[in-house]
Amino acid sequence: MSLCLEARQLACEREGRWLFEGLDLVVRSGEILRVEGPNGSGKTTLLKLLAGQLSDYHGELFWKGVPFGKVREQFVANLLYLGHSPGIKAGLSPLENLAWYQALCGERGSEAQRLSALEQVGLEGFEDVPAGQLSAGQQRRVALARLTLTRRALWVLDEPFTAIDRQGVAALEAQLAAHAAAGGSVVVTTHHALSASSAVRCIQLG
Amino acid sequence: MTQGQKATPAIAETARPGGLWIAFTATLKRDMTLMFRRRGELINPLVFFALVITLFPIGISPEREVLALIAPGLLWVAALLAALLSLDSLFRTDYDDGSLEQMLLAPQPLAALGLAKVVAHWLLTGLPLALVAPLLGVMLALPAGSYGVLVLALLLGSASLSLMGAIGAALTVGIARGGVLLSLLILPLYIPVLIFGVGAVQAAIIGEGVAAHLAMLGALLAASLLLAPWAIAASLRISING
Numbered sequence: 001m002s003l004c005l006e007a008r009q010l011a012c013e014r015e016g017r018w019l020f021e022g023l024d025l026v027v028r029s030g031e032i033l034r035v036e037g038p039n040g041s042g043k044t045t046l047l048k049l050l051a052g053q054l055s056d057y058h059g060e061l062f063w064k065g066v067p068f069g070k071v072r073e074q075f076v077a078n079l080l081y082l083g084h085s086p087g088i089k090a091g092l093s094p095l096e097n098l099a100w101y102q103a104l105c106g107e108r109g110s111e112a113q114r115l116s117a118l119e120q121v122g123l124e125g126f127e128d129v130p131a132g133q134l135s136a137g138q139q140r141r142v143a144l145a146r147l148t149l150t151r152r153a154l155w156v157l158d159e160p161f162t163a164i165d166r167q168g169v170a171a172l173e174a175q176l177a178a179h180a181a182a183g184g185s186v187v188v189t190t191h192h193a194l195s196a197s198s199a200v201r202c203i204q205l206g
Numbered sequence: 207m208t209q210g211q212k213a214t215p216a217i218a219e220t221a222r223p224g225g226l227w228i229a230f231t232a233t234l235k236r237d238m239t240l241m242f243r244r245r246g247e248l249i250n251p252l253v254f255f256a257l258v259i260t261l262f263p264i265g266i267s268p269e270r271e272v273l274a275l276i277a278p279g280l281l282w283v284a285a286l287l288a289a290l291l292s293l294d295s296l297f298r299t300d301y302d303d304g305s306l307e308q309m310l311l312a313p314q315p316l317a318a319l320g321l322a323k324v325v326a327h328w329l330l331t332g333l334p335l336a337l338v339a340p341l342l343g344v345m346l347a348l349p350a351g352s353y354g355v356l357v358l359a360l361l362l363g364s365a366s367l368s369l370m371g372a373i374g375a376a377l378t379v380g381i382a383r384g385g386v387l388l389s390l391l392i393l394p395l396y397i398p399v400l401i402f403g404v405g406a407v408q409a410a411i412i413g414e415g416v417a418a419h420l421a422m423l424g425a426l427l428a429a430s431l432l433l434a435p436w437a438i439a440a441s442l443r444i445s446i447n448g
Contacts, residue, residue, distance in 0.1 A: 051311060052311075053310065053311065053447065055447050056447065076311055076312070077313040081307075081308070081311050083304050085307070086303075087303060087305040087307065088304075089240060089299075089303060089305060091240045092236065100232050100233070101308070103229050103231075103232030103233070104233075104309070105225070105312070105313060106224050106225020106226065106229055106313070106314065
């Protein structure tokens with residue numbers, strides 16, 4: 001199996017300033033790519049570009065060698081993107097939030113699956129509490145439960161460690177490494193120092 | 207690098223996911239659940255509708271003849287404005303908490319997901335407005351014989367209003383105070399619905415055939431059902447990418 005996300009001569013301009021220019025990168029199966037850079041250096045923009053969300057950029061993006069425009073459907077079917085905002089509805093419980101995300105992927109899923117995913121991110125006992133009453137870290141964990149629940153090859157994660165406690169960070173790091181080891185790919189931004197054990201490639205912005 | 211590692215093929219590639227119906231019903235159910243949990247916002251359009259209709263007899267004249275003359279127009283204008291007021295929040299909360307972004311990245315047609323949201327909105331706004339309209343019609347001394355037509359016209363019309371309004375809501379979702387802009391964008395589209403809606407009720411009052419007016423409302427609804435979902439999807443893409 002060969003997943004391959006490739007960018008050639010990628011450039012993006014915001015308010016008359018080039019965030020990055022002439023960026024070439026390739027992410028293959030089994031790789032973790034870490035995007036580094038100071039605040040405002042365009043990490044989030046780059047991740048949104050790689051997730052196929054933005055259209056105002058220069059350069060080319062390829063999914064398995066085919067330009068993005070032609071494979072959008074296959075691409076999003078293999079993508080799991082977690083952005084700055086966790087995408088969790090305050091009015092719904094964690095279980096209901098996850099059920100909707102499963103349904104978006106066309107799966108009914110089962111309550112048992114969702115419960116075990118929530119348990120893995122340390123939210124047992126909070127399944128039916130409205131997400132609005134959970135802390136920022138717990139809400140982030142609900143979003144991270146999607147990593148276990150929805151099997152996707154490519155993970156694009158924007159600051160996934162935000163508001164997560166130390167044990168959570170270690171668990172998430174292990175999960176990223178396991179995903180890469182199983183043949184998946186990860187693109188991640190973080191200011192947190194990833195432990196050296198996992199094979200991580202870095203690119204520097206700004 | 208773990209690339210060379212022969213791992214179990216745990217991460218299978220996803221081909222073409224189906225389940226459009228599952229996604230559609232789940233989105234519909236989710237939106238209705240959310241709206242039911244914010245009851246205050248849910249009854250806002252109805253309260254607005256009732257308040258406007260209550261104030262007019264006091265402000266103009268309590269005479270039955272005068273009221274009967276203006277009742278169809280008043281009911282329609284008040285219902286239209288009530289529907290318009292509720293539209294601003296249609297996509298805003300999803301935009302704020304990031305779930306709109308996720309909808310755009312879902313392996314489902316965005317038009318279908320947008321349509322599910324509009325249907326939820328209509329079921330909890332347009333439908334109740336159409337159902338309470340006869341009650342408020344009594345307050346305006348709406349002549350007997352036109353109540354059924356009023357409900358039918360409002361049912362057809364409010365569905366078109368929700369669909370067209372959602373295009374404006376999708377276009378203005380990225381703007382902090384998009385409410386006024388939304389009204390300006392959408393009102394021109396609402397005028398045909400208003401004209402034929404009021405026309406149907408007036409025709410029923412003077413005993414003329416209402417079929418032509420209702421057929422026009424039906425045609426408007428059919429056209430919006432066909433075109434609005436795509437326009438909503440395109441507008442959401444513009445709003446998010448901008």
